[in-house]
Amino acid sequence: MNKYFRLIRQNLNNIYRFSITAITVILIIMLFPNIGNFKYEYQKGKPWMHETLIAPFDFSILKTEKELKSNRDSILTRFSPFFKTDTSVYPRIMKKFESNFAKKWNKFEKSSSFKALKYSAKRNEAEKILTRNYIKTNLSNFYQKGIADLQNEQQKYNFELPKTINKSLNNINELISVNDIFSSREAYETLNNQIKEDFESGLFQGFIQDLNIDSYLEPNLFYDKEVSEQVKSSMLSNISLTKGKVDYGTRIVLRGDIINDDTFLILESLKKDYENILGSSQNHYLILAGQSLLVISCIVLLFLYLRNFRRKILHDNKKLLFIFMLVLMFVAITTLVLKFPKINIYIIPFALITIVVRTLMDSRTALFVFIVTVLITGFLAPNGFEFVFLQMSAGIMAIYSLPRLERRGQLVLTGVITFITYSVVYFAFAITQISHISELSWFNFMWFAINGLLLTFSYSLIYIFEKLFGFLSDVTLIELSNQNHPLLRELTKQSPGTFQHSLQVANLAEAAINHIGGNPLLVRTGALYHDIGKMKHPIYFIENQLSNSNPHDNLEFDKSAQIITDHVKYGVKIAKKYKLPQKIIDFIETHHGAGKVMYFYTSFKNKYPDKEIDEEKFKYPGPDPFSKETAVLMMADGIEAASRSLKVKSPESIRGLIDSIIDKQVSEHRFANADITFKNINEIKEIFTNALINVYHARIEYPEEKKNKD
Numbered sequence: 001m002n003k004y005f006r007l008i009r010q011n012l013n014n015i016y017r018f019s020i021t022a023i024t025v026i027l028i029i030m031l032f033p034n035i036g037n038f039k040y041e042y043q044k045g046k047p048w049m050h051e052t053l054i055a056p057f058d059f060s061i062l063k064t065e066k067e068l069k070s071n072r073d074s075i076l077t078r079f080s081p082f083f084k085t086d087t088s089v090y091p092r093i094m095k096k097f098e099s100n101f102a103k104k105w106n107k108f109e110k111s112s113s114f115k116a117l118k119y120s121a122k123r124n125e126a127e128k129i130l131t132r133n134y135i136k137t138n139l140s141n142f143y144q145k146g147i148a149d150l151q152n153e154q155q156k157y158n159f160e161l162p163k164t165i166n167k168s169l170n171n172i173n174e175l176i177s178v179n180d181i182f183s184s185r186e187a188y189e190t191l192n193n194q195i196k197e198d199f200e201s202g203l204f205q206g207f208i209q210d211l212n213i214d215s216y217l218e219p220n221l222f223y224d225k226e227v228s229e230q231v232k233s234s235m236l237s238n239i240s241l242t243k244g245k246v247d248y249g250t251r252i253v254l255r256g257d258i259i260n261d262d263t264f265l266i267l268e269s270l271k272k273d274y275e276n277i278l279g280s281s282q283n284h285y286l287i288l289a290g291q292s293l294l295v296i297s298c299i300v301l302l303f304l305y306l307r308n309f310r311r312k313i314l315h316d317n318k319k320l321l322f323i324f325m326l327v328l329m330f331v332a333i334t335t336l337v338l339k340f341p342k343i344n345i346y347i348i349p350f351a352l353i354t355i356v357v358r359t360l361m362d363s364r365t366a367l368f369v370f371i372v373t374v375l376i377t378g379f380l381a382p383n384g385f386e387f388v389f390l391q392m393s394a395g396i397m398a399i400y401s402l403p404r405l406e407r408r409g410q411l412v413l414t415g416v417i418t419f420i421t422y423s424v425v426y427f428a429f430a431i432t433q434i435s436h437i438s439e440l441s442w443f444n445f446m447w448f449a450i451n452g453l454l455l456t457f458s459y460s461l462i463y464i465f466e467k468l469f470g471f472l473s474d475v476t477l478i479e480l481s482n483q484n485h486p487l488l489r490e491l492t493k494q495s496p497g498t499f500q501h502s503l504q505v506a507n508l509a510e511a512a513i514n515h516i517g518g519n520p521l522l523v524r525t526g527a528l529y530h531d532i533g534k535m536k537h538p539i540y541f542i543e544n545q546l547s548n549s550n551p552h553d554n555l556e557f558d559k560s561a562q563i564i565t566d567h568v569k570y571g572v573k574i575a576k577k578y579k580l581p582q583k584i585i586d587f588i589e590t591h592h593g594a595g596k597v598m599y600f601y602t603s604f605k606n607k608y609p610d611k612e613i614d615e616e617k618f619k620y621p622g623p624d625p626f627s628k629e630t631a632v633l634m635m636a637d638g639i640e641a642a643s644r645s646l647k648v649k650s651p652e653s654i655r656g657l658i659d660s661i662i663d664k665q666v667s668e669h670r671f672a673n674a675d676i677t678f679k680n681i682n683e684i685k686e687i688f689t690n691a692l693i694n695v696y697h698a699r700i701e702y703p704e705e706k707k708n709k710d
Contacts, residue, residue: 016317021303024324025295028376031335032291034284038271041385044264044433053252055270057277060242062269071239079232081159082224083148085169089220090143094136097216101132108207117203131204138194139216142187145180148221157223168224181221188214246270295376302372310365319361322469326353327373334377344447345381346426349454350374350391351398351418352461359405359462360471370395390425397421398455404474404521411456419452472581474521480584481525487578488528494535497543501640502528504695508636512687513629516680523629526587529580530633533571533588537563543644557604561597561618568592568621590630591637593670594622624670631674632684635662639688649696655689 008015040050063071105128108114119127146167154161165181167174182190191213199205246252246266253263302323306314313319330350337343353373357366374391381387401417402410423445430440462473479485483492492499506527513520538544540551540563552560571588601618625631638661646653662685665671671681 013315013317017314017320020317020321020324021299024328025292025299027328028295028331029288029292031331032295032380033335034287035275037379038274040267040271042259042264042267043383043386044259044261046259046432048253048255048257048259048263050255052254053267055246055248055250055252056274058248059246059270059273061244061246061266062272063241063243064265067243068239068241072236075235075239076160076232077162079235080162080164080166080175082166082168082173082227082231083146083221084224084227085146085167086220086222087169089218090140093139093143093216093218097136097139098132101135101211104207104211105131108210113203131208134198135208135211135213138191142182142191142217143220145182146176146221147182147184147187147217147219149183149219150178150181151183153223157225159223159228167221168227184214184217184219187217191217242269291379294379298372298376302368305365305368310362313361313365318469322360322465322471323357323369326357326369327376330373331377331380334380338380344444345387346390346422346444346447347450347454349418349451350377351394351414351451352455352458354395354398355402355405355411355414355455355458356461356465358399358402359458359473359475360465360469363399363403367396367399386429390422390429393425394418394421405459405462408456408459411458415452415455418455419448422448422451470582472522472583476581477521477525480580481521481528483528487532487574487580491532491535495531495538495541495544497545498531498534498538498541501543502531504640505530505633505636508640508688508691509629509632511691512632512636512684515687516628516632516676516683518628518632522583523587523632526584526629527633527636529571529575529584530587530591530637531567531571532574533567533569535574536567536570540564541567543641557600557607558614558617561600561604564597564600565592565618565620586627587630587633589621590623590625591633592620592622593624593634593665595620595665595668595670624673626673628674628676628680631671631676634665634670635681635684636688638662638665639692643692643696646696649692651689651693654692654696655685658685658688658692 040053042048042050109124150161153159161178163179164175164177167176192209195205195208199208246269252266252270253259257263259267303314306320313323330348330353333348334345337345337348350370350373353370354363354366357369371392374388374395378384378388378391397417398414401414405411426444426448427440431437434440459475462475465471466473466476483489488499491502506524509527510520510524513523534541534544540560542550555563568589568591572585575585575588596615596618597620601613601615604613604618625634639658642657642661643649643654646657662681666681
């Protein structure tokens with residue numbers, strides 16, 4: 001049993017990689033639809049390149065989207081929305097009217113104008129009843145026909161108002177004309193005009209106006225959204241999706257025939273039925289096996305690329321997980337979008353893959369991950385060849401338009417270029433498939449525009465992926481290399497000499513990496529932070545000493561060496577406190593490697609020749625550089641510091657200094673773990689020599705002005 005456990009521990013990374021690969025493949029296959037694939041490829045306006053096609057079974061011809069839209073528009077034009085009658089409005093209004101009328105009439109009877117009429121008590125009561133019934137009858141007529149604020153209802157529920165509506169009262173629907181419905185204002189104006197015609201006496205007209213008739217005219221018809229939407233959906237669902245039938249054995253298209261609109265529609269109808277029948281037949285497991293092989297083939301292609309060109313990524317579990325997660329995410333988004341027919345698949349920003357992977361890894365890996373993702377999703381997309389060609393064009397342009405992400409504004413330019421690429425390639429495809437430019441689906445360009453807009457969110461995604469997977473992008477490096485960073489400001493304040501030394505080292509290292517190949521932004525940022533540990537005891541480092549007094553003069557050599565070597569440990573501690581990325585901490589740990597503090601080590605040996613030396617006290621904690629960038633920084637750091645002590649700064653002395661320091665580092669095997677060649681080292685020597693000669697170049701001595709003796 002222990003043997004098996006030991007074997008598992010030894011192959012834990014391989015098991016992990018196999019597991020995440022298997023899980024990714026299974027999840028992708030689960031996202032694939034359970035349908036077969038139509039075995040013929042075709043395009044509108046192109047010749048049929050396969051054998052003569054005979055209908056393999058009876059199938060219906062689907063209507064075009066234009067025809068379905070026409071059917072829907074026709075139904076919506078005839079549709080009458082439903083309005084429900086609020087039966088509580090009329091009784092409430094009548095109760096309010098009766099109460100106010102009685103009060104107003106009593107006041108009206110006592111007025112001098114009414115008394116001047118000298119009506120008997122009997123006539124007075126009759127006039128009261130007639131006036132009240134007249135108004136009640138008119139109000140009743142309005143409420144029976146219906147009062148509605150149609151304009152407000154339209155704005156509130158956003159519906160089209162046709163010529164008729166369905167008026168609902170006590171579960172009985174009545175189709176009525178919109179012209180037979182009153183608004184509150186229309187009812188008031190109609191009643192007011194009627195009163196003027198029916199009452200000749202201005203006295204009674206004034207009394208009725210004093211009643212404020214408009215306060216008794218409130219809407220009692222309201223839009224019934226729930227019923228209207230249910231009926232509308234039911235009517236739309238009854239639209240037939242087909243318009244004809246093709247019988248078994250009917251010839252559909254001959255080899256070489258140009259696929260016109262009618263033939264294309266028949267082929268699309270056959271393709272849909274064929275895939276559904278195949279997917280629901282006994283060949284389900286065969287289809288599943290085929291889909292699995294296709295997905296596995298794409299993943300194998302990705303593994304072959306990583307194995308041959310990016311072994312570091314292949315053996316980095318976090319990076320491998322990130323790549324698989326990105327592929328799976330876009331397959332899932334594609335599957336989701338395809339479930340909504342109203343959303344076009346071209347809204348998905350596949351070019352975002354190239355931007356994110358290019359920023360966090362490299363352009364070649366970005367392109368390959370993008371190709372594999374597009375190939376897998378191409379099995380899902382309608383018009384697979386067109387889809388893959390469009391995405392490939394846009395993705396390649398996105399890579400070339402963004403060689404290095406340094407500003408957010410670059411993403412806007414990439415989005416515009418992607419939109420233009422999509423538009424041009426799609427237009428080229430479209431004009432080969434239509435007979436007239438008016439048939440072009442211009443609405444697709446809107447999806448391309450949204451696609452380009454979504455690319456601007458790459459900046460946020462890059463930040464999220466950096467935090468989740470521990471990546472270090474150029475964007476973060478630019479932020480860290482800003483001299484206003486709190487830690488660099490603190491270094492400038494506490495150790496100004498060290499900061500100037502770091503700047504010079506950064507310039508040297510960046511120039512070398514630019515020449516031999518590498519990440520210049522990474523090495524520059526690492527150089528700026530490599531000596532932050534000197535902030536603990538800045539005065540013990542010569543570049544921060546302003547006078548001739550040296551605090552090391554009062555210390556034993558081993559104590560001095562301990563202070564010097566501790567700046568590496570303390571630098572790592574500060575870096576972690578400020579949450580610097582591990583790749584920057586690597587520069588702090590490796591810029592002296594596992595070498596010795598030779599000045600104090602040699603001094604100790606000379607002073608105590610017979611004493612046994614504890615070499616660990618004079619050694620830096622290491623490790624040695626393990627990348628091209630950290631190796632270059634070690635060279636630049638040693639040379640920049642040593643060049644300050646040169647008494648004669650001539651080209652010969654500078655060249656000799658550089659050769660001696662780098663040759664000593666090579667002889668101590670400091671670069672054994674770094675991917676750097678002897679050719680690179682010789683090139684670096686030349687770059688450092690030229691750079692320091694330019695820094696310490698001989699200056700012209702200006703002659704002094706002779707004073708006039710007169």
